[in-house]
Each structure stands twice: as C-alpha cells, then as structure tokens.
Amino acid sequence: MGSGGNKHNRSVTRRSFLKASGAVGLAPVLSAPFVSGALADNTALTIVQWSHFVPAFDTWFDKFAKDWGDKNKIAVTVDHIPVQDVPARAAAEASAQSGHDIFGFNGSGGAHLYRKFFINLADLVKETEKKYGAVSIIGKQLGYNADDGTWSAFPDYYINFPGMYQKSLWDEIGMKPDTWDDVRLGGAKLKAKGKPVGISLGHSNDPSTTWRGLLWSYGASEQDEAGKKIILDSKATVEAVKYVAALYKEAMTPEVLSWNDASNNQYLASGVGSYIINPISAYRTIQQSNKTLADDIFVIEPPRGPVKRIMGAASEFYGIWKFAKNKEAAIEFLKYYRDNWPEAFKASSGYNNPCFANLVPKPMPILSNDPTSTPPTKLAILQDSDKWSAIPGYPGPATPATDEIYYAFILNDMMAKAATGASSAEDAVKEATQRCEAIFKKWARRT
C-alpha cells in the first residue's frame, strides 16, 4: 500500500527514461564477466580434448559428434588443443567456472584433482559395465573414488607402451628382447655394432611412463595399494635403479638424457635404434616413411622383470563439469560415443585401447589382422595389453600427489642420477623418496 501510494505521482521524463534504459542496456555488458556460465543451454554441447596423435581420429570424432548433434538438434562444437595445454586449460575453466561441457583429459590424476568440479558419473560407468563388461584396473585408477564410491570421470582409453625392435639385428645376435635382462645384454651387443637401445632419461612423458613400468616389474612402486604411503625406498627399487645404470652404460648412449617424447621415435626411424618402448605411433610413422624398415620392426610385449611383466600407459578420460550448461546432453553423447566405441578404436588405428572388458570384442579389428603390416598379425599381442598396462599411481589410485610426482620428473631424475654416476643407486632412491614424501605430506594436508 505504502509504495503504491506514490505510483501515480511519478512522472517518466525523457531524461529518466534514457537513464533507465541506458542502465538496463549496459548491465549485461558490465556484469558479463561476473555472471556464472552455468545457465542451461539445451541447444548446444561443447567438447574440448587434445589434438590426437593420429589426426584421422580427430577427423572421425568431429564428424561423429556433429552427426550426433544433427540427429538430436544440438549444435556440437569440438575444440582440439595441444596436449601440453590441457592442464592449464582445465585449471582456467575450473577457476572461471565456465567453459566446455565435456572435458577430455590426458593424464592420470586429473579426475581426482578436479573431483569437486566434475559431476558423479557412477551411473554411466555402472551401465557401461553391464553392457560391456568390467572396467579395467586403469579405468578404476583413473576415475573411481574409493572413499565414497563416486566416479569423477568416464574412462575413455589408455595408450599402451609395447617394445619395438629391429628384428634382423636381434636375430643376428640370436636374441629377442623379452626380459629386461635381454634388453641389457642384447642391447650391449648391438651397441657395439652401432645400434644401441633408446629409452629416454630426460624430462618427458615417455621416460616417466617407461621407468615406472620397470619399477613395477621389479616389484617396486612409489606408493602402496591404498595410495596412503610412499614405499619407494625399498630393495626392489634400488635393484631397478642399478639395472637402469647398467643398461645406460652398456646398451645406451648419453643422448638419451636429452630426449623428448619424439626422440625415441626418430631414433628408431633413423635405423640407429635397435629397441625402444613406445606407443605404436612410432611404428605407424615409420610405415609411412620407410616401408622396408617398418617391415623389420616388430612389436613385442614390454620386457618382463624379476617379478612380473608390466608397463606404464598413458590415459584419457572424459569429465563433465558441474558448471556445464548441458549436462544431460553431455551424458547422452558419452553413451552414444561408448556404444560406437569400436568405430573410435578403428579410427585411432588401434592406438586407443578400451577400458571396459568387452567394449571391443576379440579378435579386435586392425590389431588382430593389420593389412598394412607384414605379417598382418604383427600387432596381435596388443589385444591383451590390458594385462600388462597400468598408469602412474599403480598399484594404488592415481591422485593429485602421484600426478605431481609424475610432473616433477622425480623418478626420471632418480634413474638419470644413478645412470650418470651423479649419485649412487641407494642415494638416488633416498633423495627421490624424500621428495615424494614431501609431496605426499603436502597433499595429505589438503585432500
């Protein structure tokens, strides 16, 4: 009543009208940076993920997403960014509470790091398990939160790291790089012939992945199964580090200290390297540039250690932000993508490996019979790579702490210090353990 009493006394002058309309007009402009991006938008879906190493996969994925969007009257946008930009992009989107609906993440601990920003995808994972079999250990490491049974991410694929060797060279010395000892002994003989082994000791993803595999094969690891304690300082770790020092001196050359992720591929492609451990991208590249050499390169399971045969792997998962504008469409798209996963597998030329037991039934296309390879069964062993693949954090979960250890290159430096004689194996392990413990202690206070 009170306020209504003045209503009729108000006069709207031209000046006050202009002021009011100006303020209304300016409001969206001025407030735009502060408005949450979480306003629902059912007509669009945005996805960001790395620029895949196999460009044909990106081409396939973009068309696949667009076709799904056309069918469902949703405008789908897929952005591809360089792999090294993924962490910074994720941090930016999480901080701004605005960005893409689906975030395709590389790196093992990302889903746990961004746990509070991603929606729970447990229903999607459970439904996928019902349809396509149990999720793999890698899948669980990637997205499962043991404390409350939630899933921060939908595990998409892992990239395995088999061995690759020049068969004619290894045949000459009557050996096959089946165990780590074979790699060292055979590598030493081949180094004498100018054909060393090439496993990086630098700061990049490949050595971080490979040397973890070696540690696990010796029965060592950085953390325990529960992911609560650093257990790096062990006899098994020291033995593994001593092995790397011997491998470096006997079968490799100092150039491995400077290598990035492309270097071992180039080493094999140059015909100099006799053995590397890498995703099959190295082989695929050589197929295009040097068919004769490619025919001589054979793909083999990663070396078996004293305890088991196991190797590190890279991984990819999808998370849906809590602030995503179209969460329903994001989940529906992931379901559709999952149901067409064998097509994705083919588009990646067998580079992407499934995280669910029967997602790609065996015999797997391409891997079981690759018409571009001689013999066509050359890649067949990769069908069972889930048996010998794990991601950083193994035997425990991938966490922000294990990720920081990974990105600080602590294990790479531990190996390199012992290899170059800068430290004894024991001292290198002790120093690395102290650094890992400091990181664990820090994250324990904050998680």
Add this chain to the structure above:
Amino acid sequence: MVAIADSVPKPAARFRFILDRRDVLGSLMVGPAILYVLLLVGVPFLMAVYYSLSAYTIYDPSWSFVGLDNFEDVVADPVFRQTLYNTFIFTFGSQLLGLILGKFGALVLLRPFPGRKLVRALVILPWAVPIALATVAWQWMFDSLYSVINWTLIALGVVTRSDAPNWLGTPHLAMLSVIVVNAWRFFPFAIVIFLAGITAIPQDVLDAATVDGAGFWRRNYQIIMPMILPIVAVGLIFGIVFTFTDLSIVFLMTMGGPVGATSVLGFSGFQTGIVSGDVSHGAAISLFMLPVLFVVVVAMLRFIRRREI
C-alpha cells in the same frame, strides 16, 4: 547588455575548458593505463600473494590462511634451491651474452655498408619471431641426432660423432643452450638500445677525443659506454625482468632437464601450480622472484638517476 548575456558559458565551452587543464587531461590520458595495470597486474599480483599464504589447491579451492607454511615447504626443497640458482645463471648469463652481442651488432650496424638497412631490418627478426617457432628451430639445432651444429663440427673435423657435444643432455651444456637461445632473442633489443644511445652522443665529443689521440677502445670504454650507460641500464631492467619471469624457452626446449639442470622459477611455478594443481605452492615459488626483481630494479633505477644528475 547583449555582452553580459553572451558571457554565460555554454556546457561545451566548459567541457573544453576542463580539457584545457593539463592536470585533468593528463589524468584522463593516463587513467586507462593505470586501470589496465591495476586490473591485469595489480589484482592478479594480490591474488598470487594471497594464494601463496593460503591452502588453495585445485582439488580444494579453500582460502584458509596458512601463513608462511608454503614458503617454508618451498625453501626446504633442495630442488627449489637448485632452481633458484639456475634462474640467476639463466637470467644474468643470457643478459650478459645478449649485451655483448648487442654492443658488437650496434657497432657493426653503425658503419655504412651496402644493404645496411636490410640487415638492420633482418636483425630484428629474432625478436619478432614467435618464441614457440624459434625454440623449435633451436631444439632441432641442439638435437642429439640431427644437430646441425654437431654436423658442422663433425664435417670440419673438430669432433667425431661419438664425442660430439650432447647439448641438451649434459647439465652445463643444456644451461648454456637455453642461455644462448634467450640471448639470441634478446640481442636485437640490445642492438636497438645501443644504437639509440650511441647515435645520441654528440659527434663533436667523439671527434675531440679522436683528435686528443683516443683510439677505438678508449673511445668505446671511456666515452661511449659511460654516456650510454643510463639507457643501457633501462634496457637491462627490461631484459632481467622478462628473463627472470620467463618459462617458455625452458618449457619448450628442456622441460627443466636434464636432471633439473635448466629448471627455472617460472617453469617450476607453472608445473607445481597449474599442471599439478597446487596453486598455493606454485604461487609461493613464483613470488620468490619478487624481492629479487624489486632489489634489481630499485638498484638500477637509483644508478640511472645518479648518472643523470
């Protein structure tokens, strides 16, 4: 009477009168720059300070205050101390090399020769080329397998394939490599600074010195250098600040390797704060640059002011 009526100032005239005042116009002109600095430098800086004193991580974006705990953690890490040392070597090494190259470049470009204008334009290229492109090119030059530098040294018979330098694989050579790339980026700027300074020296001063028997070196070190020192110092401040905070060359070329030999503060802060999600420790690492840069800048500005007086 008409005159009195005409003397009432119109709004437009009053506006013009305000703009005629130097203090008002000056404030208006400098206002956007101050706003820009406050919003894009001041606010992020204050946020970084607060991050460094908080428990903020991407996992738990909590602003709880932890005092200097993050700094204590950072200082206790021997790898951080190595990183701090590397940052000084990288910064001052590349500035020194850049200044030497810049000085000689400027002296060469002062002399008339055919195509001088073209050379002056081309010499700016390292500064203008995007750092990502340039670093990739340098990475190939230092590559362990395809290094054109090693190929040349081997072709000249200086080294053999087996003892060719492992540029990015040996700690000291890796640091030298990143210093060389940064100096290569910086030296065109140094040339411009030196050229501006040298051409501003009155010719009669140099002529008088020559008549008095001063040779090239004496003219150079006792006349030219002291006279251009203030402008060189300003250039050096820019160089030091930009290099001390830079992470691009290390990120693109070595990722801090081998064995942390080229890790610098910017890189380490980025890896910890952004890549690993520990924003508070990343901010603490990055803020270690602040006192160093503050001391360097203040010292150099005081030096410049004294020289000008």
